[in-house]
Amino acid sequence: MTKRIIRDVSIEGKISRKKINSVVRAVHVVPExxxxxxxxxxxxxxxxxxxxQDAALEYxxxxxxxKDVDLIIHSKDGRQISIQAKNGQAK
Incomplete structure (x- = not known):
């Protein structure tokens, strides 16, 4: 899973639930x-x-x-190779 740095931390050191949900919401295409x-x-x-893989990518x-979430595509060896934003553009 992709590690992302969350910079929106309050003075108390808390992260909003909305920000957490925006970071972890994604769909992965992985080899089996x-x-x-x-x-x-x-x-x-x-x-x-x-x-x-083509059929999995289409789905x-x-x-x-x-669902308005990012798409993360993995290679045959399981490594992450691409992230596509909700709008279909590569990140």
Whole structure:
């Protein structure tokens, strides 16, 4: 999962729930033994499984747009290779 620095900390050292939710909300496309998975960030439960990365990406892009979350794409070895913002632009 991507580590992001949260700079919006109050004087008391607290981070708002809204800011935390904006940081952890994402959809991941990750490799699996026999295909690809689409997962929600922070969840171990798989949303869907697909035979190809293209099919998984299409599904994940639809979720990303409808739920207004980022899309994080991983390579076959599991490393993160791309982050697409909610609007479909690469970050």
């Amino acid at each position: 033994n026999e295909g690809w998975q689409v997962r929600k960030a922070g969840k171990f439960r798989v949303a869907e499984k697909f035979p190809s 994940a892009r639809n979720i990303s747009r409808s």
